[in-house]
Amino acid sequence: MLEGIEIEEGKEREDFAGFKIKPKIIAYPKSEDEVVRIVNYARDNKIPIVTYGAGTSLAGHLQCEGCILVDMKRMDKILEINEIDWYVRVQPAVNLERLNVELNKKGFFFPPDPASYFLCSVGGATANASGGMRGVKYGTFRDWVLALRVVLPNGKVVKIGEPLRKNRGGYDLLHLFVGSEGTLGIITEIWLRIIPLPQRKSYTLLVYVNDVEEAGKLIFNIRKKGILPEIAEYIDDQVVRALNRQLNAGLDESGGGAFIISVEEDYLQKLLDLLAGKKYIITEGDEAEKIYSIRAQSAIALKAEAKLMYVEDIVVPVSRLIDAIKRIKEIEKKYNIRMPVIAHIGDGNLHPNIILDDPVKAQEIFEEVAKIAIELGGSVSGEHGIGVQKAKVLAEQLIAHNGKEVLKIMKGIKDLIDPYHIMNPDKFVELAYKLSEKNEGSISR
Amino acid sequence: MLEGIEIEEGKEREDFAGFKIKPKIIAYPKSEDEVVRIVNYARDNKIPIVTYGAGTSLAGHLQCEGCILVDMKRMDKILEINEIDWYVRVQPAVNLERLNVELNKKGFFFPPDPASYFLCSVGGATANASGGMRGVKYGTFRDWVLALRVVLPNGKVVKIGEPLRKNRGGYDLLHLFVGSEGTLGIITEIWLRIIPLPQRKSYTLLVYVNDVEEAGKLIFNIRKKGILPEIAEYIDDQVVRALNRQLNAGLDESGGGAFIISVEEDYLQKLLDLLAGKKYIITEGDEAEKIYSIRAQSAIALKAEAKLMYVEDIVVPVSRLIDAIKRIKEIEKKYNIRMPVIAHIGDGNLHPNIILDDPVKAQEIFEEVAKIAIELGGSVSGEHGIGVQKAKVLAEQLIAHNGKEVLKIMKGIKDLIDPYHIMNPDKFVELAYKLSEKNEGSISR
Numbered sequence: 001m002l003e004g005i006e007i008e009e010g011k012e013r014e015d016f017a018g019f020k021i022k023p024k025i026i027a028y029p030k031s032e033d034e035v036v037r038i039v040n041y042a043r044d045n046k047i048p049i050v051t052y053g054a055g056t057s058l059a060g061h062l063q064c065e066g067c068i069l070v071d072m073k074r075m076d077k078i079l080e081i082n083e084i085d086w087y088v089r090v091q092p093a094v095n096l097e098r099l100n101v102e103l104n105k106k107g108f109f110f111p112p113d114p115a116s117y118f119l120c121s122v123g124g125a126t127a128n129a130s131g132g133m134r135g136v137k138y139g140t141f142r143d144w145v146l147a148l149r150v151v152l153p154n155g156k157v158v159k160i161g162e163p164l165r166k167n168r169g170g171y172d173l174l175h176l177f178v179g180s181e182g183t184l185g186i187i188t189e190i191w192l193r194i195i196p197l198p199q200r201k202s203y204t205l206l207v208y209v210n211d212v213e214e215a216g217k218l219i220f221n222i223r224k225k226g227i228l229p230e231i232a233e234y235i236d237d238q239v240v241r242a243l244n245r246q247l248n249a250g251l252d253e254s255g256g257g258a259f260i261i262s263v264e265e266d267y268l269q270k271l272l273d274l275l276a277g278k279k280y281i282i283t284e285g286d287e288a289e290k291i292y293s294i295r296a297q298s299a300i301a302l303k304a305e306a307k308l309m310y311v312e313d314i315v316v317p318v319s320r321l322i323d324a325i326k327r328i329k330e331i332e333k334k335y336n337i338r339m340p341v342i343a344h345i346g347d348g349n350l351h352p353n354i355i356l357d358d359p360v361k362a363q364e365i366f367e368e369v370a371k372i373a374i375e376l377g378g379s380v381s382g383e384h385g386i387g388v389q390k391a392k393v394l395a396e397q398l399i400a401h402n403g404k405e406v407l408k409i410m411k412g413i414k415d416l417i418d419p420y421h422i423m424n425p426d427k428f429v430e431l432a433y434k435l436s437e438k439n440e441g442s443i444s445r
Numbered sequence: 446m447l448e449g450i451e452i453e454e455g456k457e458r459e460d461f462a463g464f465k466i467k468p469k470i471i472a473y474p475k476s477e478d479e480v481v482r483i484v485n486y487a488r489d490n491k492i493p494i495v496t497y498g499a500g501t502s503l504a505g506h507l508q509c510e511g512c513i514l515v516d517m518k519r520m521d522k523i524l525e526i527n528e529i530d531w532y533v534r535v536q537p538a539v540n541l542e543r544l545n546v547e548l549n550k551k552g553f554f555f556p557p558d559p560a561s562y563f564l565c566s567v568g569g570a571t572a573n574a575s576g577g578m579r580g581v582k583y584g585t586f587r588d589w590v591l592a593l594r595v596v597l598p599n600g601k602v603v604k605i606g607e608p609l610r611k612n613r614g615g616y617d618l619l620h621l622f623v624g625s626e627g628t629l630g631i632i633t634e635i636w637l638r639i640i641p642l643p644q645r646k647s648y649t650l651l652v653y654v655n656d657v658e659e660a661g662k663l664i665f666n667i668r669k670k671g672i673l674p675e676i677a678e679y680i681d682d683q684v685v686r687a688l689n690r691q692l693n694a695g696l697d698e699s700g701g702g703a704f705i706i707s708v709e710e711d712y713l714q715k716l717l718d719l720l721a722g723k724k725y726i727i728t729e730g731d732e733a734e735k736i737y738s739i740r741a742q743s744a745i746a747l748k749a750e751a752k753l754m755y756v757e758d759i760v761v762p763v764s765r766l767i768d769a770i771k772r773i774k775e776i777e778k779k780y781n782i783r784m785p786v787i788a789h790i791g792d793g794n795l796h797p798n799i800i801l802d803d804p805v806k807a808q809e810i811f812e813e814v815a816k817i818a819i820e821l822g823g824s825v826s827g828e829h830g831i832g833v834q835k836a837k838v839l840a841e842q843l844i845a846h847n848g849k850e851v852l853k854i855m856k857g858i859k860d861l862i863d864p865y866h867i868m869n870p871d872k873f874v875e876l877a878y879k880l881s882e883k884n885e886g887s888i889s890r
Contacts, residue, residue, distance in 0.1 A: 082764065083668065083669050084665050084668045084669060084762075084763055084764040085668075085762045085763050085764050086668060086763075107671050108671070128613075129613060129617075131611050135610060135611055136610070139610060139611075140611055142617065143588065152850065154850075156848060156850045157848065158847055158848040158850050158851050159846060159847045159848065159851070160847065160851065162822075162823075162824055162846065163762065163822075164760050164762065164792075164793065164823065164824055164827075165580060165581070165584060165792040165793070166576050166580055166584075166585055166760050166789075166792055166793075166794050166824075166827035166828055167760060167824040167826075167827065168573075168574060168624060168824065168826035168827060168828065168829070168830050168831060169824045169825070169826070169839060169842055169843065169846075169847075170831070170839060170843060170851075170852070170855045170873070170874050170877065171621050171624070171625060171855045171858055171859075171874055172574075172587065172620040172621060172623065172624055173621075173851065173854060173855065174620070175617040175619070175620035175621075176616050176617060176618075176620075176621065178617065179613060179616070179617055180616060195673065196671030196672075196673060197671070199671075199711060199712075200711060220529050223528065223529045223530075223531060224528050224529060226552050226553070226641030226642070226644075227641075228640065228641060266644060266645060267644075315609050315611050315612060317529075317530045317608065317609065318529050318530050318531075319527065319529040319530050344611075347609075347610040347611055348609065348610070348611075349611050377607075377608075378607075378609065379607055379609055379611075379612040379613065379614045380614070381612075381613035381614070382609075382611035382612065382613060383611055383613060384613070385613050386613060386615070394614060394615060397614055398614065398615060401604055401607065401614075402603055402604045402605065402614075403601060403602065403603040403604065405597065405599075405601045405603050406603050406604075406605065406615075406618065407615070409618060409861065409862060410615045410616045410618065412861045413616055413858065413861065414616075416854065416857045416858065416861060417854060428615070429615050429616055432615065
């Protein structure tokens with residue numbers, strides 16, 4: 001059945017976060033038709049399918065043993081850039097940085113910018129509803145995907161959504177598929193909304209703060225004043241020192257970390273009013289790029305000094321940021337470990353980085369951090385997703401915030417679309433449901 | 446079971462578009478708990494439920510015979526305006542205009558602006574994923590609802606989504622419920638994203654065009670130049686004359702209609718370059734408000750001169766606008782009727798208004814118009830929804846563009862969440878599915 005499709009056997013891989021991928025075979029389809037044949041083969045032979053973009057997922061989405069790994073890398077064409085309808089149509093393996101290079105040439109861009117943008121595939125980022133620094137202003141992939149072509153578990157090819165800004169064509173299935181982590185089908189084509197490159201001058205400010213509380217109050221005031229930043233980031237004192245050591249960043253180490261914010265020129269004066277008495281620098285152009293790049297390399301600087309590091313990804317309401325970071329610091333003290341914080345502070349998305357050589361202990365600490373998000377009305381994942389790593393805390397969150405019935409509906413949707421149980425099975429919602437059934441007593445709150 | 450709940454019997458209503466509502470009883474719940482009791486009663490007694498906001502739906506969403514009409518008007522509180530987390534939490538019957546008045550006082554606003562904003566309820570607009578003139582820049586309710594509390598058909602109360610900008614908490618069910626036209630549950634609480642009031646000066650231009658082709662080319666060039674308008678509207682020559690007759694609008698009748706566009710000041714020069722040689726006026730402040738208001742009253746002016754008028758609502762890709770309007774004009778000629786066009790031309794959303802005293806003929810013409818949208822890669826509804834009126838053409842669209850399997854999945858989701866078949870049954874997706882099964886031969890393309 002797989003004649004003519006490029007296949008590899010006996011090859012193992014590891015994803016970006018170190019999860020093991022041990023497929024029975026790796027298939028490299030060159031066309032949607034080949035994808036259909038692979039799906040039919042897997043279904044007929046009851047072999048799980050895991051779809052591979054660029055391997056940059058962080059929560060075990062790709063982990064498998066004995067699966068068919070469908071590596072999409074041969075499907076990497078930019079099919080159409082439409083300058084009137086403002087969309088781009090691509091195959092899933094298109095690299096996100098390359099996409100923006102091509103769009104920029106025509107005066108457009110695609111806003112969501114996951115930290116892995118230079119590595120990741122558009123298909124992977126769609127399956128993960130990926131976010132990034134620009135999330136505070138532009139949201140995530142969820143806000144920018146218009147339509148998909150998908151090979152369903154039953155082998156049928158469908159188009160989900162339409163490349164239209166307004167469309168009331170039945171229930172919105174599009175958002176079910178965006179962020180579904182490869183559990184509902186294989187994406188073979190993607191329409192993304194694009195917009196003209198920003199026209200206004202913007203400034204990037206690096207503000208030194210004395211402590212987390214000051215950073216938190218600053219973002220509260222920015223929001224209350226109605227300032228909508230392009231990005232609003234916070235790195236704590238440990239991150240500042242790591243950046244100085246690893247990249248000679250030349251940052252001031254005397255305080256409690258740094259706040260990085262970009263605003264369009266007409267917000268600048270309002271922002272400066274809020275910064276009275278603080279230590280800061282204003283930059284633009286190349287200098288601003290340098291600061292953006294320092295922030296972008298924060299996790300790399302931390303990782304260079306750690307044997308093992310678990311990048312966390314919780315979200316809390318912006319108004320609960322101070323509480324959240326303080327509680328993270330308490331956990332750090334309690335376990336006597338290092339857990340430097342990098343935060344998309346503008347949208348409440350925190351990345352505490354657990355630096356610890358003991359994976360079992362790290363997972364335990366991680367779950368304690370996730371509980372902070374749940375208790376403060378947040379979410380256990382803002383942009384990295386659930387995979388296998390966060391399934392338990394996802395179940396806890398859904399039961400605490402939404403009702404067990406919501407988890408049941410999610411499981412029902414998985415069963416409706418994948419009754420064969422072949423599409424990246426036993427992860428994400430399915431695993432969360434299974435764990436909640438086992439432990440219902442202890443998970444219910 | 447309904448003791449203590451305010452009930453009316455034997456009252457009939459008509460919605461905004463003239464569809465008949467003949468409920469067995471009308472219930473006016475004052476709390477979520479009362480909604481739960483009504484749903485349980487309906488389920489136990491196998492009586493369909495129709496949820497009523499302000500009755501402004503346009504495609505027969507509320508039509509019923511012997512149903513329980515759940516009129517939400519007693520649940521109309523604005524519960525919380527959060528100036529840090531940038532959301533507002535409301536009960537479903539809050540009037541949309543009133544909401545914006547309250548938000549404006551605190552320096553915020555909620556962008557989507559359906560033409561019925563002064564009448565409609567937030568709950569109804571959420572169930573309809575309503576759009577409006579600002580759609581070209583801000584999208585629809587789909588882009589602005591963060592979370593919902595919903596009473597499901599099984600009587601369980603759940604929260605769907607979270608009031609967070611980033612959240613990867615399982616499959617995205619939120620967008621299933623937004624735009625589900627009351628078929629999946631009763632909304633009892635809504636979190637909407639809000640943003641600061643626009644800070645930049647903007648200009649509104651009224652541009653006279655010679656014909657549709659000129660209007661279309663103008664919007665193509667605006668898009669190609671990367672101008673993102675606040676609104677971009679077109680009214681044809683018939684609408685211009687009706688506005689002059691009914692409202693003494695003082696518009697120039699010599700051409701082929703008018704193009705109305707608002708842009709922020711830094712786009713103005715680019716726009717003026719495109720308008721060289723054309724007849725136009727530039728306004729701001731009160732004068733701009735006057736033009737906005739003339740546009741807003743276009744449908745009212747048309748209706749004042751018609752006995753019966755069917756407001757259509759198709760969308761086409763912006764690049765196909767000229768083709769679409771030309772084909773609408775051909776249908777007008779073919780049937781020798783009047784079908785003036787009001788268009789949210791910036792996002793491809795057209796409202797041809799079928800003026801005709803024969804409802805059966807009007808529905809036939811309407812379906813011919815809908816086919817234009819299907820053939821040009823658009824959608825049979827941009828913002829008004831499907832109800833009963835558009836179920837047949839919805840089925841045609843989904844089968845032509847997306848695959849019959851997509852309609853099957855939608856039907857499967859309805860059955861999953863409402864196995865009792867009580868929540869606004871036999872409309873929308875369910876009716877589309879039924880019609881497609883009956884006529885599969887003729888609908889398949």
